[in-house]
Amino acid sequence: MPDSVLVVGASAAGLATVESLRRKGYQGQITLIGEEEGAPYDRPPLSKQVLAGTWDAERTHLRTREVLDALNAAFILGERAVSLDTAARTVRTVSGRELGADAVVLATGLCARRLPDLAGTEGVHVLRTLEDSVRLRDELLHAEQTVVIGDGVLGAEIAATARQLGREVTLAGPQAAVMQTQLGPDIAERLAALHTDQGVRLRPDTLVGGATTSRGRVSGVRTAEGGVLPADLVVEAVGGIPATDWLADSGLVLDDGVVCDSHCRAAEGVYAVGDVARFHHPGLGRSLRLENRTNATEQAQTVAANILGEGRAYAPVPYFWTDQLGVKIQVYGLPTPTATLHIAEGDVQEGRFVARYEERGRPVAVLGWNMPKQARLQRQHLLPLYTAAPHPQPAGATR
Ligand SMILES: Cc1cc2nc3c(=O)[nH]c(=O)nc-3n(C[C@H](O)[C@H](O)[C@H](O)COP(=O)(O)OP(=O)(O)OC[C@H]3O[C@@H](n4cnc5c(N)ncnc54)[C@H](O)[C@@H]3O)c2cc1C
Missing domain, CATH: 3.50.50.60 (FAD/NAD(P)-binding domain)
Structure with a gap:
């Protein structure tokens, strides 16, 4: 078990990693560096409630000051990481600090294209x-x-x-x-x-x-x-571009994200999580990078588990939601352009339905249109596809 963990990127995925570590009883030293000045906040409301003016900025904060304090982690905010020495597991910041740890987690998300x-x-x-x-x-x-x-x-x-x-x-x-x-x-x-x-x-x-x-x-x-x-x-x-410019000299494999194995490990003791992580999905047998809020939390739980030696593969059913003009759309799985659509529940004309996407009779995705509970129940049809017998890891995915 590592004595210290350093997380780079203080947003949904970085914070969730810290919380998962503590929830699992980890008592080592944790440091979280983030480029943004303020307390970690949530992004989904930015294009919805904050833009609409129904939430003030404070309401987007992911946790209160007291909850953050209780994590007993060192928060270094308003400080950009500029390089990573992968072998030594040290991160240099823009102000010249050098921070080292036994495990480093990369959670730097995306920049707007x-x-x-x-x-x-x-x-x-x-x-x-x-x-x-x-x-x-x-x-x-x-x-x-x-x-x-x-x-x-x-x-x-x-x-x-x-x-x-x-x-x-x-x-x-x-x-x-x-x-x-x-x-x-x-x-x-x-x-x-x-x-x-x-x-x-x-x-x-x-x-x-x-x-x-x-x-x-x-x-x-x-x-x-x-x-x-x-x-x-x-x-x-x-669209967004994975925030990996600062990793250019790290020796990590960078290819539209930080390339990881199915345990979200980019190198010995170095992990990636959230929007920036391109991981090998063992159910699908290919690499995937997910840009959604649920992934940030779920992947963080796997990364925390793996830092603590649990050796868990990450095989999520991808999920995102969007709220537009009074409609909540939820998508489980990955719809394909050639899939056949079946209305599994509800009525399209009434504006409440759950649709199943099928490829050669096999469900690949489920969509809910103003039917959240029913859509979630249909998710189970996707489990055989996403959690199928693990596909082998391609050679060279990690160092
Ligand atoms: C406007 C908007 C609306 C969204 N709506 C939805 C939605 O409705 N449903 C949904 O599922 N998903 C939604 N998402 C996506 C979701 O918010 C992201 O998937 C999630 O924020 C990813 O979290 P993350 O921590 O991986 O990355 P980010 O949230 O991008 O956080 C990365 C953090 O790392 C910091 N950072 C970057 N580089 C460095 C560096 N070199 N040193 C230090 N810190 C650094 C950044 O400043 C940032 O704070 C939305 C995203 C946006 C932008």
Whole structure:
């Protein structure tokens, strides 16, 4: 058992790792370094309640000061890690500190991807941090016309919240329908119809090239076909990039995330967790990186167990939820573009249903549309696929 653990990244996954260690009775020294200044907070409300103004910023805090204190961990906040010596398990920070531990956990999440052609334009935002959300809300309340670039889950949520605030909003993205990759074509069509009915202007099949400006501020975005979508506020929601730049010289395998084995181990005594971790899923027999809130907690529990020597493989049924325009969508598993959809419960016309995605008669995913309890019960049909006989680990996945 290690005498000390160092966690880099003080958000959902990093904090959950610390909590899991303590819950399991670990009494060694724990240090948590985080780049952001304030107490750890939750990100899902940033595009929903905080942007809508129904929650103040404080309410996003993951734990109270007292609960954090009771963890008996050293929190070093507002300090960026700049390098890792993997063999020595030491981390250097921007202020020149050197912190070492017997086990190091990498929980640095994602940075918002930016479109180079929009860089530095006044009135163009991203949404990843609490500060981003507060700043975006301020502008959203006064904007005449907002364009959200990116038709994935984040872009769809931002457009939905903007409409709930009564703002004029256009959602532009390359897919044929909103969130088609995550939901498959049929449900994506349904979601697109919901957005259209509620007044979101959809621009599917649209690639954005750059911005037009007027008096130093964005006045529109250029589409690849040569048109311009007028906007005095633009939000780029074009995905995230794993925050691994600081690990460039670590010798770890970096490939769209920190590459780990099925025990979430990137090297001897070094683990990765949450959005940044690309782990080998033993049920699926391939590597996977999950960007969702539940994974941050569940994977942290596995990492904590493995730090303490339990030797547990991580084989989750992937899960995410999204709230848009009065609809709660939950997705268990990974919908495939070719899956056949079966309505397992409820009624599509009534706007409450559970759909099962099947490939050659085998369930691969379950979706709930305003039917949370029933969707959760259907999850059991996915267990054979995700927890099937372990596939062997590919050679070279870890050092
Ligand atoms: C706006 C928004 C809405 C979302 N909504 C949903 C939702 O509805 N449902 C859902 O399932 N998921 C949702 N998610 C995804 C979910 O929030 C993430 O999966 C989760 O936050 C991942 O946690 P994490 O700790 O791995 O990474 P992050 O939350 O990204 O945290 C990483 C932390 O590491 C810090 N860090 C980075 N680099 C360094 C460094 N070099 N040194 C020190 N610290 C560093 C960062 O500052 C950050 O605080 C949403 C995400 C966003 C941004």
